[in-house]
Amino acid sequence: MIAIISLLVIISLSILITRVATIALAHTGLSEETARFQARSAFTGSGFTTDEAERVVKHPVRRRIIMLLMLLGNAGIVTAVSSLILAFVNQGNPELLAIKITLLVAGIVTLWAIASSQWVDRHLARLINQALKRYTQLEIKDYADLIHLAGDYRLVELQVRPHDWIANKTLAESSLWEEGIVVLGIERPDGTYLGAPVGTTKILPGEILILYGRISALKEIDKRKNDKKGDREHQAAVAKQKRIIQ
Structure with missing residues (x-):
């Protein structure tokens, strides 16, 4: 039974670690x-080779975050597998085996429900952000002071997908x-960079936009699909932006 509890604790910590890493990478x-x-890929050791992965490796802060995730991920996977083996090895009692399987499934379903909860994610993200700002120096200070990255405003890279709005x-x-979103630059798939693009510049799939604006607005545009909705x-x-600036 202790092995089952240990396994659920490991899964909980894994979810928390990848969430912290996600927010830390977003800060960069x-x-x-x-x-x-990228956080989930590094933690699980999937090692997807993408243009985004190359951009992560080239960035010193992102690279440190990914290296730490890889280290923690390897340790977590080994521990999880060991706990799983200990939980079910040499189980001669069918009733006890059924109880363990039920507890494991119920625990995983509960953790999945908690991890999928928008309410939990919103409050957890707020706590993680406060901790990162207090105990780390993840903000890129050379441009943070210049364009006033404070409060709800951020500078992000957004890769354009074919179905994006x-x-x-x-x-x-x-x-x-x-x-309330400003396009500061566009990086083409061939590596060329277009700074201060004009109104006639066309946004194409595969390009990376450098955007400045409120966090909520940037998240919305990242998820928005190219349809009537x-x-x-x-x-x-x-x-909403008109109400904010009034």
Whole structure:
């Protein structure tokens, strides 16, 4: 029974560690979705080779976070497998085996429900952000002071996917500035960089946008799909920004 409890504790710590790493990577400028993917990849040792992964490796702060995740992930996986083996090896009592399986399944389902809860994630993210700001120096200070990265404002990289609302639109058509989002630059798939793009610049899938704005607005644009619902979300975001600046 102790092995089952140990396994559930390890899973809980793994979820917490990857969430902390996701927020830490987001503090370095990655979008939340990209940060989450890279954190989980490093922790599980999946080792996906993508353009995003190369950008993580080239960044000194991100590289340290990923290295720590890889170390903790290897230790966690070994411990989890050991606990699982100890929990079920030499089980001659069918009733006890059934109880252990039930406890394990119930524990995993409970942890999954907690990890999927928006309420829990929102409050946990707030606590993690406060801890990171107090005990670490993850903010990139050379531009933080320059463009006032304080409060709800952040500078992030957003990779454009084919189904994104902003894909295949010009900057003028997307009118992101009406949502309080400023496009500072665009990195093309071939590695070229376009600084201070103009309204006629077209946003293409595979490009990486350097965006500045409120955290909530940046998260919304990252998740927005290219459909009628996305158009309605854009109008709602514009109305929200107007209320903020009034």
